[in-house]
Amino acid sequence: MTVTDARTRPDTAGTDARRWSRPGWIAVAVWAAGIAAVFAAGWHLRRAGVETEDLLPPLHARLRDRPLTWRLAPAVLVAALPWAAARLRWWTLMPLAWAGAALWAVALAASDGWDALAGPLNAPTEYPAGLAQVRPDPLEWLRTFTERLGGYTTHVRGHPPLPTLALWALEKAGLPGTGWAAAFIIASGTSAVVAIAVTLRCAAGERAARAAVPFLVLAPLALWIATAMDAFFLAVGAWGTALLAVAARRDRRPVPAVAAAVAGGLLLGSLPYLSYGLLPLFAVPLAVLLVMRPRPLVLAGIGAGLAVVPAAFTLLGFWWPDGVRATLDTYLISRGSAQRTYTYFLFGDLAVLGLLTGPAVAHALPRAAGTLWHAARTRTLPPAAVVALTAGAALLGVFVLDLSGVTKGEVERIWVPFAAWLVAAAAVRGAPPRGWLAAQAATALAVQALVLSAW
Template structure:
């Protein structure tokens, strides 16, 4: 039975229940707006009295600016996408819809970044704190020696290298070794992987909740404000890896597809070695497993392949728990995030998440959680991962990049909006454009 048939058989909401759903949605939007206003006001006060360090515009690791004519072409593209996407996502065949959505996501992402100039796509990776600076150490020592001594030499590396496991830097070194030199190629890889997550998330939704909800969610995934940090933050690449790992898990579970299970396992095994903060993202594919109940063969292949990357890194001399401990030690003695106020950022981090998912998601969340939908599991799992990281205190600020792999799954709540929902899409695009015009981010 298709999702459409199920929805037709489901009792329609009466006037009272529809009225309550609208009311709760607008209450959620009001809370969303008050949260954002409150944390920016408090953040500005803390900055003035010297208690909020590192940031010019807390809770964002950014500063204020004003774009005028530079934003106009991108605003026209955003208006066109908000107008066209609802029709396209309902009319195109599934096979055509996925590449079309990917192309739309790439265009929107690149257009937003290029409001800051032609080099804005790769400029973030040119910073002296970023991963590409670490490539020189691998070239000097060789990858095997570099990996064996990674933990003991951690304090001498750049901010992002020492704040993460070795895999992201190794990946960029491997890209460089293939002859694709320079941060432009690295940026292209990150943007391609990050935007492809939209396709992977849609595939996941189609397998566990049906094509109807996947089509509803796609326009909101493309225009979500989190797109601002896809070009160019390495966390966008993490989003892509996590999304495809989850999509392959769904395919393997629903179709008893062992090659897909192997691919899912390999990608899932890489997540903790891309970022320590991705461990809690495993809650999302776990939710897929709970919903789909895969066969023992699929689970066996998935788990065995998930062990390959951890075993390879351990054999190479990198012990993951030691990496966590060493990173935490450098974090505590640094003059950066550890000095930020835990009390402020434990709340402010949620405000940044609210900014990334936009008002359309906030409005849809009460409806999503009031229904018994498989999407509730995915949204809830991503939210649980955010809460775990936030409460731990290791994510004090700069979460506009850290939340990227989680925020995209929370945006799935927008599938509760009945198409075409152009006003909500326009609100998402308008918020995205406003942030880009008023906020200068290093990513």
């Protein structure tokens, strides 16, 4: 395929908005009806005593006794910020986009009070509760991680050891406690807005990246940026992919390009050691590499970087396949996800993905699919098709996990590293209409007002 540079040729997929208007609205209707049907089915199944693990299936949450009102006012004010993005220079836009995403996530979470920012991390099931077992001897803890898995907290035993070690390292750096951990998660998770924008700029051009930024900032998934550890996973995957995209640019000199490739590979190589469910996320950087076709030297740098973390963990005594088997064993005998119904959550998990991405993405998906189909027929890749391809790769990863059955329930946090890339699909229409940005913000505000989440 030929990649069409947005700086030299028009985006043909963005010139026929009327053609995709009707399919887009049909997709929004399906989005809304599907979410409503899944919640209605969840209510019925819970009353029948089938789905009792969650108070508000398919979410691991409950309805608020009283909906939030005036406490959401700061979040409403923050939601107005991204509309000025088109007027800013690129290197001014990037830090402001990061700050805007952080403000949006914090404003939503703080509507429950400032304690809500670190509150989820104080639960006895979370990673910080397991740090006491790491402190005496981290290397011994890592060597015996698999054999002692059953004695750890829920989130520690449900993941590889790297997330817990990351919080231990934060503590050793002089930033102890869940307050600092929350700040670290929010700061890193919201920085993914910049990483995804940089990736799109390298692969699809600045115009496409600019169009995506407001949607990335106001994505409803911000509800689970503060404070689920999966926001950190999002950042690692997004920055790894961004570094690969930077390295793959043909105008880069060999030494900086290889350095970026090694760094990107290093980050991406850590993904399986953050969560076993992040393997399908590799579809996104693979799509970027297929589009950009980096030089062999860059590919060699990526390969070298990818090998570092697996080699280090193996040498230190943690064998990844053993960790997968041990985690699966504890998963099958525990309560929670293993007790949930596969058929219901097969559809319910996709409805939750719809909540994370919002109606603007639903409206854009038919157009994104049509753009990809046109690109395949003409063997060209206009910017909109590149954006659609990365979003499609993330959606493919979601489908793989959903069909596997190991992600039944609690996916509002698990989908975060995938959903952010899918949100970028809203940019295939070009400059973001204010109405769709408002719809994205309204979705997040409505969920926050009505639902009390564990994260």
